[in-house]
Amino acid sequence: MSHLAYFLGAGPGDPELLTRRAERLLRECQVVYVSPLYDQTFGELLAGKELFIPFEYYFADLTTLIREQLTKGPVAFLVPGDMTFYSPFQALVDALGDQAVVVPGVGSANAASALLKKTLDLPGISSRTVLTSPRTLGEVPGAPSMRDLAAPGVTLLIYMNNLPLADLVDQLRQGYGKDVPIALAHRVGLPEEEIVLATLDSILDKVGSRDFFNLDNSSRRPALTLLLVGESLTAQADPTWWDYRRDHIWKFQDKS
Ligand SMILES: C[S@@+](CC[C@H](N)C(=O)[O-])C[C@H]1O[C@@H](n2cnc3c(N)ncnc32)[C@H](O)[C@@H]1O
Structure with missing residues (x-):
């Protein structure tokens, strides 16, 4: 049986900004790929897990290693920010196809x-x-x-x-x-x-x-x-937009 690889949006660095879903999935994974810095800031959540730095490997070796690890259990990737913009993990997600699950996070x-x-x-x-x-x-x-x-x-x-x-x-x-x-x-x-x-x-x-x-x-x-x-x-929002939306978009009944 093969398990899933979770690409978890890890946020900008503070583990407090991890979503509850990402935290739950991270706790389920014994094998975690982590970028430098996150190994320190996420130290508490990563304690006792097997850690790998993805960028140390060539792509073919990395995918072989991940596939082997997936035969034993789920694998997590802590994606800096999240996958939405400028993420180097796309090629891995594409290569893993249905085995890859992407979880959104807080981008920088x-x-x-x-x-x-x-x-x-x-x-x-x-x-x-x-x-x-x-x-x-x-x-x-x-x-x-x-x-x-x-x-x-x-x-x-x-x-x-x-x-x-x-x-x-x-x-x-x-x-x-x-x-x-x-x-x-x-x-x-x-x-x-x-x-x-x-x-x-x-x-x-x-x-x-x-x-x-x-x-x-x-x-x-x-x-x-x-x-x-x-x-x-630095602009201040024009408060008249609030009333305009209330009357024309949200269309609530007059309370007075
Ligand atoms: C390879 S991109 C990764 C972006 C990431 N996917 C995101 O959504 O935040 C790296 C760039 O994102 C920005 N960045 C990422 N983390 C940051 C942080 N903690 N503080 C400020 N900028 C950050 C910087 O511009 C940095 O050069």
Whole structure:
């Protein structure tokens, strides 16, 4: 009999952000594939389990090993954030087919939005949110640049930034055509969690010489920093929308 492989959205790093379903399935698995850092923050839930680092293996060896492990019991993968955006686990899920189960989790975008206490689209302020990464754009010839994606009314979520901050800010300033808020959400859900909130015109001074993106580091591993840009980061919601929705969308009877 073969068991199931669970790809559990593990959240940004804090085990408190694990869903109850993911926690239950994790408890059922003796074999767990875990990314660096999560072995530490999830230490309590992982105690006594057999741990593997998925990125240590070549793909063919890894799938052989997982299939062998699945003959003995269920296997869990702690997926950083969750599978929705920029997850390296897709090829494994595809290879395992019906044996793979994907469980959603809290992505870094959700956790950063919560820290800012802001919804990332707001009527009259932001009509669209674009999730992107200059790293993946750079891999596709003819792909739009960050300048092309930035525009009034857009909230940008920038993962895995690999551009010097001054270059990125310059492109964003051209795209937006004005000064707008920008936030660096750094190590969200981890003990060193920090949000640097500024505007395009003030962020470089505020950040100074700190390297939030590991650009000074020879490692190609992406830093745990998510960039958010756009007016929705600091805008106040217009309360008249509440009454408009009450009358026209929710259509509740008048209480008075
Ligand atoms: C390979 S992607 C994984 C994204 C993940 N699937 C998610 O939904 O959060 C890695 C990038 O996600 C962002 N990220 C992941 N975890 C983070 C955290 N704890 N704090 C801030 N940003 C994070 C950073 O932009 C990082 O470079």
